[in-house]
Amino acid sequence: MSSPDSNATHISGRTLSLFDLILIGCGATFGSGWLFAASPVATMAGPGAMIGWLCGGIIALLLGLIYSELAAALPLTGGVARYPYLSHGSFLGFMVGTVTIIAFSSIVSIELVAARQYACTWFPFLGAPGGGPSAVGWLVQFLVLCAIYWLNTSNAKSFAWVNNIVTVLKFLVPALVIIVLSRSFSLAPFHVPLANGHMADGIMAALSTGGIMFSFLGLTSIVSAAGEVRNPQKNVPAALCLSVGFVTLVYIALQAIFMGNLPHTLLQDGWHGVREQFPLPFHDITVLAGAIWLARLVLFDACLSPMGTANVYLSSTCRVMQAWLLETGLKRDTTCQKVALRLSFGLCVFWTLPFPSWSSLVGIVSTTIVMSYAFAPVILASFRQTIPELRRPFRLRYLAVLGPLTFVLSSFIILWAGWTTVAWLLSAQIVIGIVYVLATQAGRRTMAGDHGRSLWIFAYYIGMIGFSWLDRDLSMETLRNIPLLVAFLLFLWGIYAWGVSSGRRPASHEHAETFAFTSPSVH
Numbered sequence: 001m002s003s004p005d006s007n008a009t010h011i012s013g014r015t016l017s018l019f020d021l022i023l024i025g026c027g028a029t030f031g032s033g034w035l036f037a038a039s040p041v042a043t044m045a046g047p048g049a050m051i052g053w054l055c056g057g058i059i060a061l062l063l064g065l066i067y068s069e070l071a072a073a074l075p076l077t078g079g080v081a082r083y084p085y086l087s088h089g090s091f092l093g094f095m096v097g098t099v100t101i102i103a104f105s106s107i108v109s110i111e112l113v114a115a116r117q118y119a120c121t122w123f124p125f126l127g128a129p130g131g132g133p134s135a136v137g138w139l140v141q142f143l144v145l146c147a148i149y150w151l152n153t154s155n156a157k158s159f160a161w162v163n164n165i166v167t168v169l170k171f172l173v174p175a176l177v178i179i180v181l182s183r184s185f186s187l188a189p190f191h192v193p194l195a196n197g198h199m200a201d202g203i204m205a206a207l208s209t210g211g212i213m214f215s216f217l218g219l220t221s222i223v224s225a226a227g228e229v230r231n232p233q234k235n236v237p238a239a240l241c242l243s244v245g246f247v248t249l250v251y252i253a254l255q256a257i258f259m260g261n262l263p264h265t266l267l268q269d270g271w272h273g274v275r276e277q278f279p280l281p282f283h284d285i286t287v288l289a290g291a292i293w294l295a296r297l298v299l300f301d302a303c304l305s306p307m308g309t310a311n312v313y314l315s316s317t318c319r320v321m322q323a324w325l326l327e328t329g330l331k332r333d334t335t336c337q338k339v340a341l342r343l344s345f346g347l348c349v350f351w352t353l354p355f356p357s358w359s360s361l362v363g364i365v366s367t368t369i370v371m372s373y374a375f376a377p378v379i380l381a382s383f384r385q386t387i388p389e390l391r392r393p394f395r396l397r398y399l400a401v402l403g404p405l406t407f408v409l410s411s412f413i414i415l416w417a418g419w420t421t422v423a424w425l426l427s428a429q430i431v432i433g434i435v436y437v438l439a440t441q442a443g444r445r446t447m448a449g450d451h452g453r454s455l456w457i458f459a460y461y462i463g464m465i466g467f468s469w470l471d472r473d474l475s476m477e478t479l480r481n482i483p484l485l486v487a488f489l490l491f492l493w494g495i496y497a498w499g500v501s502s503g504r505r506p507a508s509h510e511h512a513e514t515f516a517f518t519s520p521s522v523h
Contacts, residue, residue: 018235024312025222025243027167031309032114033215034174034251035302038258038281039274040210045202046194046271049255052203052212057248059207059413060216062406064244065396066376068237070383071222072394075232078323080372085327087379087386087503091454094436095429096372097324103369104317105344107217108148109351110365111306111313112141118280118302133352141352148311149345152318166308173301174250177282178257180291185260195270200479208416214366215251216244218309221316233393254282261285317344367417367425374410377403378496382503407496408489414464415488419472426461433458456498463491 016024041049067080076082081100085093116137120127126137133141194202206212222239229235258281266277278284283302286295322340381403383390396402414422433454467488479485 015230017230018239021222021229021235021239022242023167025218025239026171026247027308028218028221028312028316029216029243029247029309030167030170030218030250030305031111031215032306033211034254035114035118035280035282035298035305037211037215038255039278041206041212041255042259042262043271043273043275044206044210046192046199047190048194048199048203049206049259050252052206052210053248053251053255055203056207056212056216057244057251059213059406059409060248061241061244062402062409063373063376064240065237065402066380066406067222068240068394069392069396070376070380071236071240072233073383073390073392075229075236076323078319078321081320081323082327083379084375087382088453088499089504090327090440091433091436092375092457093327094324095433095457096375097320097327098432099368099429100320100372101317101324101344101347103217103365103372104313104320105347106351106365106368108145108310108313108317108348109141111310112144112352115144115303115306116141118283118299121280121283121299138352142349144307145310145345145348145352148307148314149341151311152315152341166304166311170301170305170308171250173297174254174282176294176297177286178253180294181257181261181285181289184289185257186264187260188264189259189262189267192267192271195272204412204416204479208366208413209418211366213370213413216247217366217369218243218312221312237394258282258285261289263288314344314348317347364417364421364425367414367421370410370413371425371429374407374414375499377407378499379503381496381500385500386503386505403500404493404496408492411464411492415468415471419468422468423465426465430458430461433461453502453504456495456502459498460495463495467491 041052045052070083071079074083074086081093081097084096113133116126116133119140120137125134126140128134128137193199222236222243258278262274262285266273280302283295283298286292286298318337318341321344322336325336325340377399380396381399384399437454470484
């Protein structure tokens, strides 16, 4: 039996290098976030905005390190959807795979929405009142999505070549913005306090709903491609860490430059007017600075960056969809890849229909994908217990501390998304889970004991809905009320321990083509 990576299913048909992988990570991470997030983050966090970006980078790095061990030990195509199947069985695999597919496909759409909103500056007929697309605007989004779909069905070398060029180009404009606006940079805005005086509250709100965590959501694109990487044991962890570190520095620099160029007259009454005055932050601030040529470049990049990210995420959605189809048994023949790409395309089209603007999507999308990330520490800790002999080229130190910490931080991000978002998303997850259990019980397609190992997931969803209701006015009661904070932390610790202890050891014949833990190559 061969090592896991040698038998991985290749979607791209091409072995990816470390450079390719870093560009995939940066390309997926650096999309519409830099174009829109600076204004809401400044409004919410004020002088603490850079702290918010640093916190977002740290959380993303912790998640990246956890995925590094998983991806290095098990470099599977679509791995983010396959690890939960291997660690806990079909139910967790189905739930995580489903929410990941929803999140990834919706990110493709939100990036196209972002590009269209910026393009409305040149072509107003693309937009409708309220920020939504006109009929022509939606048609343009659809045609662009068709072009991206075609690129993902074309030669794999063409896909990587286009992605590499687009990723390099779309970092040039932010670099020019930083250089040009640094000449008029002032520290005066950083002395303006928030109106309510609660900077910590603003930072937390900015992490969940201001666009910070949304801007860091590209790291699993690297994990999804782990089965197609040259020397994955070395390159996957390196690509994750380098991508997150580099993008964090760029985001902090852009936020500082934006705020340092805000006119003092605008801030006389505080930060609340920044979002309304600068809906297209870096286009508007460069126009205010008199750099019209740079504003035009920003508009050009505003179309290029989101479309580049959409391109990467459609590919990642296809990988996860293919893994999900294989693991659920819905599709196992040679047409699985084509079916996965077509289903991914259909979902992306669907997500362009009901949502009008970038700001209306970002909170929901951020929460959805963090929900799938939150289970990664549980999966990794479970593997440590159930398969201790698995070869781990990259082994995360201090998992006993970093695992629960990452789970807690991810849960706080979900909590701070707000009562409406949390109640809607997690209730939908509960309904989907119940339907799946009933359907699989009737069809007898699940392994014995899988459903029993899934009770902690329902307990987590129900508990998060309850704590979100207690924090429904976003006054951060879970931090200010010590008994409530202790109760929330104890709840999360209990769920984490329950989830880890619910893991299973796959049988030697299970997933033999990818999960060769009994072979000499992994001892």
